[in-house]
Amino acid sequence: xxxxxQSPQSMFIQEGEDVSMNCTSSSIFNTWLWYKQDPGEGxxxxxxxxxxxxLTSNGRLTAQFGITRKDSFLNISASIPSDxxxxxxxxxxxxSEKLVFGKGMKLTVNP
Amino acid sequence: xxxxxxxxxxxIIEKRQSVAFWCxxxxxxxxxxxxxxxxxxxxxxxxxxxxxxxxxxSQLPKDRFSAERLKGVDSTLKIxxxxxxxxxxxxxxxxxxxxxxxxxxxxxxxxxxxx
Numbered sequence: 001x002x003x004x005x006q007s008p009q010s011m012f013i014q015e016g017e018d019v020s021m022n023c024t025s026s027s028i029f030n031t032w033l034w035y036k037q038d039p040g041e042g043x044x045x046x047x048x049x050x051x052x053x054x055l056t057s058n059g060r061l062t063a064q065f066g067i068t069r070k071d072s073f074l075n076i077s078a079s080i081p082s083d084x085x086x087x088x089x090x091x092x093x094x095x096s097e098k099l100v101f102g103k104g105m106k107l108t109v110n111p
Numbered sequence: 112x113x114x115x116x117x118x119x120x121x122x123i124i125e126k127r128q129s130v131a132f133w134c135x136x137x138x139x140x141x142x143x144x145x146x147x148x149x150x151x152x153x154x155x156x157x158x159x160x161x162x163x164x165x166x167x168x169s170q171l172p173k174d175r176f177s178a179e180r181l182k183g184v185d186s187t188l189k190i191x192x193x194x195x196x197x198x199x200x201x202x203x204x205x206x207x208x209x210x211x212x213x214x215x216x217x218x219x220x221x222x223x224x225x226x
Contacts, residue, residue, distance in 0.1 A: 004153075033213045042115070042202050042217025043154065050212075088153050090213060097166050097211045099144075101153030 004089055006102035013079055014110050021105045022073040023089030031092040032065050032072035037104070038085045046087075047074070079109045113137065115218035117203050123224045129191035132221045135184070136205030142166070144215065145178055145188050146202040154202055160186065193225045 005024045013019050023032070031050055035043035047058050049065035049072060056063055062075045072091075076083055089102040116135040124130050136143050142161050146154035157176065159166040162183040171178070175194070180186040190197055200222045204215040 031213050040219065042204070042220050043215075044217070045214055048212065048214055090153075092211060092213045097159060098156050098169075099211070099213045099215065101155070103151070103153050 004091055004100055004102035006089055006105050008105060009103070010106040010108070012108045012110065015079060015081060017079055018075065018077045019079055019083075019107060020073060020075045021087060021089075022071060023091075023102050024071040025091065026070070027093060028069040029091035030069070030094045032063075033090045033092075033099075034061075034063055034072070034074045035088045035090060035101075036085050037088065043088055076107075079107075081109050081111050083107060084109050115203055115205055115216055117201075117218035117221050119221055120219065121222045121224075123226065124193055125226050126195055127192040129189065130193055130223060131187055131189045132201050132203075132223075134186045134188070134203030134218060136186075136203070137207075137216055140205035140207050140216070141183075142206045142208070142211070143180055143186050144204040144206075145186070146204065146217075148200045148202055148220070150199070157188070157201075190223075193223075195225050198223055198225045 033048045034046045037043040047063040052069045053067045054065040060077045086104040086106050088104045144159050145157045148154045157171045158168040158178045160180040163180050178188045200220040202220045204217045206215050
């Protein structure tokens with residue numbers, strides 16, 4: 001099946017630092033989304049992107065839909081302890097109803 | 112607004128036994144999804160319903176997995192017989208829209224351990 005490649009796989013940062021993560025694919029996607037999953041919970045939608053080149057912010061989160069439509073990145077600024085969790089990128093291809101997820105990036109924030 | 116409800120939260124069975132998971136989506140959400148999440152991986156779609164019809168079940172192992180959403184509201188996912196590799200969290204999600212925007216609301220998941 002279609003794969004989304006997320007990097008890095010994990011990050012350890014200090015509270016207050018910024019963090020960036022990205023997601024790439026060999027195929028074009030029409031929609032990119034970023035979800036966060038806390039331990040023992042289901043993923044929660046953070047940001048949705050629907051247009052190539054789109055840059056969207058949600059508080060301390062900023063995400064961009066790559067101009068080639070094959071990638072997306074997520075930035076978290078001024079990290080806080082509650083940012084700890086696993087961040088997943090997800091994408092929808094044109095004409096497909098199936099949402100595909102990356103393998104996730106585990107973030108640890110040291111207070 | 113109540114979220115997506117799933118039960119049971121945890122289930123331990125032996126291989127070749129059967130198990131069933133239940134999901135009640137957010138009220139009014141037409142689309143319901145079952146995802147399988149193996150430890151260390153992202154969720155993988157098993158089946159997607161729109162009302163009581165199947166939209167996509169291409170990745171559902173139909174020799175052992177079955178799912179239904181008879182009245183277009185709650186849904187049941189069954190595994191019979193279970194294999195060791197079925198150990199995973201089974202996530203149910205729902206969405207309001209009929210054209211998929213990818214904006215899903217997930218339940219807490221049902222964690223299955225097969226011994």
